[in-house]
Amino acid sequence: MNISGEMTQAFIVCISAIFTNNILLSYFLGLCPFIGCSREMKASVGLGLAVIFVMTCTCVLNWLVYHLILVPYGLEFFRFIMFIIIIAAFVQFVEMAIERFSPYLYQRLGVFLPLITVNCAILGASLFMVIRDYTLIVTIGYGLGSGIGWFLAIFLMAGIRQKLSNDSIPKGLQGPGITLIIAGIMALAFIGFAGVLAGQ
Amino acid sequence: MTQLAREGLWTNNPIFVQVLGICSTLAVTNLVLNTTVMCVALIFTLSLSSATVSLLRSFTPRNIRMMVETLIIAFYVIIVDVVLKAYWPQMSENLGPYVGLIITNCIVMGRCEAYGNSNPPGAAFIDGFFNAIGYSFVLLIIATFREILGMGTFLGHAVPYFSSEYWDKWIIMVMPPGAFFMLAIVTWIFRSIQLSKQEKKK
Numbered sequence: 001m002n003i004s005g006e007m008t009q010a011f012i013v014c015i016s017a018i019f020t021n022n023i024l025l026s027y028f029l030g031l032c033p034f035i036g037c038s039r040e041m042k043a044s045v046g047l048g049l050a051v052i053f054v055m056t057c058t059c060v061l062n063w064l065v066y067h068l069i070l071v072p073y074g075l076e077f078f079r080f081i082m083f084i085i086i087i088a089a090f091v092q093f094v095e096m097a098i099e100r101f102s103p104y105l106y107q108r109l110g111v112f113l114p115l116i117t118v119n120c121a122i123l124g125a126s127l128f129m130v131i132r133d134y135t136l137i138v139t140i141g142y143g144l145g146s147g148i149g150w151f152l153a154i155f156l157m158a159g160i161r162q163k164l165s166n167d168s169i170p171k172g173l174q175g176p177g178i179t180l181i182i183a184g185i186m187a188l189a190f191i192g193f194a195g196v197l198a199g200q
Numbered sequence: 201m202t203q204l205a206r207e208g209l210w211t212n213n214p215i216f217v218q219v220l221g222i223c224s225t226l227a228v229t230n231l232v233l234n235t236t237v238m239c240v241a242l243i244f245t246l247s248l249s250s251a252t253v254s255l256l257r258s259f260t261p262r263n264i265r266m267m268v269e270t271l272i273i274a275f276y277v278i279i280v281d282v283v284l285k286a287y288w289p290q291m292s293e294n295l296g297p298y299v300g301l302i303i304t305n306c307i308v309m310g311r312c313e314a315y316g317n318s319n320p321p322g323a324a325f326i327d328g329f330f331n332a333i334g335y336s337f338v339l340l341i342i343a344t345f346r347e348i349l350g351m352g353t354f355l356g357h358a359v360p361y362f363s364s365e366y367w368d369k370w371i372i373m374v375m376p377p378g379a380f381f382m383l384a385i386v387t388w389i390f391r392s393i394q395l396s397k398q399e400k401k402k
Contacts, residue, residue, distance in 0.1 A: 026376045028226040032306045035219055077282055080300050081274045088267065120223040120304040127297030172392030176219045177384050184380030191375065 003137075010141030013134070017145030019193035023121050024153040025186055027128075030121030034154055035179050037115075044158035047112045048151030052144070054094065054116050055125050058087050059143030062126040063136055083126050088117045121150055157182060201326060208330030211394075215338040216387040220306040226342075226383065228298055230374045232355050235343035237291055239336035241284075241299060243329065245276045246308050250328030252276075253316035269312045270303065277302050307335060338390075342382045350374035 023029050030051070037043050062083050070076055095113045098106045116122060125146045129139050160182055169178050214220050228234040252272050260268050281299050284292040292299070302308065311331050316324040348354055350373030352363030361367060372378050 028376070028379065029223055029301070031223040031226070032220060077278060080278055080281070080303055081271065084270055084274055084303055088270070120301050120306075123304045124297055124301055127300050131297055170388070170392075171395055172390075173384075173388045176216075177387045177391065180380050180384035180387065184377045184384065187375075187377040187380055188372075191377070 006135055006137045010138045013138050014141035014145035015196075017142055018149040018152065019190060019196060022149040022153060022190055023125060023146045024150050025183065025190050027124065029124040030119050030150055033115055033119055034157065034183070035176050038154050038157040038161055038179065041155075041158045041162060043112075044154045046108050047115070048154050050112045050116055051119065051121065051150050052147030054087075054091060054113075055122050055147035055150070056140065056143040058090055058122055059125055059129055059139050059146075060136070061086050061090060063129060063134070063139045066130055079130065083123055087122055087126075091117050121146070153186065156186065204323070204327050205330045208327065209334040209337070213338065213390070214307045214310075214331050214335045215383075216390045217394075220310050222383065223301070223305065226379045228295060229339055229343040229379055229382075230346050230350065232340065232343045232347050234291070234294055235339050237284075238295060238298065239332070239339060241280045242302060242305070242308075243332040243336060244280060245273065245302050246311060246332040247325050247328035249273045249276050249308060250311050250316040251321045251325040253312040254319055254321040254324035257317055265317070269309060273308050273312070274303050307331065338386060342379070342386060345382055346373045346378055350378060
């Protein structure tokens with residue numbers, strides 16, 4: 001495939017990762033921080049931005065490692081360990097870099113970065129990228145789209161939960177229960193986007 | 201032992217009390233068979249990695265223990281993945297990336313950190329085992345409802361009433377929103393039971 005064709009595909013994959021195949025609402029990845037950290041708008045924005053950045057970069061890094069190192073030596077089964085190490089190392093590196101160069105950004109994002117290592121969405125995106133045989137350019141689109149999709153979902157959820165905080169909810173349903181129901185309704189709404197990319 | 205069992209299965213159940221590790225397994229609860237395989241994989245990984253973490257706890261330096269734990273978990277997950285690929289390629293394809301995602305399943309890490317790290321291997325194994333069972337039974341309940349209501353089958357076999365034309369299949373149950381709703385309902389019911397018991401005690 002030529003470059004412009006790939007760019008188009010990358011764009012389509014990006015849009016579909018945001019809306020129709022949202023990594024959180026249709027693949028259930030990254031649910032733990034989604035339920036844990038969606039109480040405030042501010043925290044959700046910080047976490048969401050960190051996820052977009054880390055997901056895009058680690059997807060690309062993992063693509064390079066997988067196709068340039070693991071595949072030529074027939075070590076594909078080793079990818080779980082390799083990916084998780086790369087993600088952990090990258091997050092650590094970003095944390096140090098931000099702390100050094102931008103204290104402001106560190107204050108806003110710093111606490112969220114360690115959480116990201118154990119965010120299944122990050123590893124999940126890399127594994128999907130391998131399973132679906134994306135090329136490098138498409139992988140960039142996919143990583144970016146998945147990150148934005150996750151950001152969108154947690155941001156909307158934080159907004160809804162803030163509105164809910166004054167309502168009276170049955171005791172057993174408080175906390176995770178109501179969050180899951182809202183997530184279900186959101187997933188339902190996102191299914192409405194399915195027709196957007198008829199070509200897919 | 202009974203104490204550990206009760207905690208893992210009920211009072212400290214991973215799903216509706218700790219709300220951990222629901223990510224990677226919700227996606228496979230649309231079929232009971234997939235869920236069963238996934239749960240077996242999780243029971244294997246969780247109990248053994250918790251025991252291994254506990255075995256190595258005195259040799260592991262404090263500051264890199266998270267990394268060591270992740271590697272131990274990844275080791276067992278790779279075993280599961282390779283075995284599944286070799287003997288049941290179809291299932292391996294169905295589960296897709298979700299087998300690999302057991303690594304970042306918070307419950308595995310959570311138990312290793314909370315229990316395996318400070319207790320002897322035997323106890324850690326039992327704790328991991330019962331937590332995984334507590335986790336599995338909730339998921340199996342969800343999967344059973346989703347498969348019967350959404351497809352009219354159970355383990356692939358047609359269920360009398362639900363597969364006939366009298367039952368309008370709830371397609372939504374096999375789609376993602378169904379998983380969220382089912383989990384919410386299960387959490388709601390179990391939490392309410394627990395809350396009412398607590399109030400009785402008082």
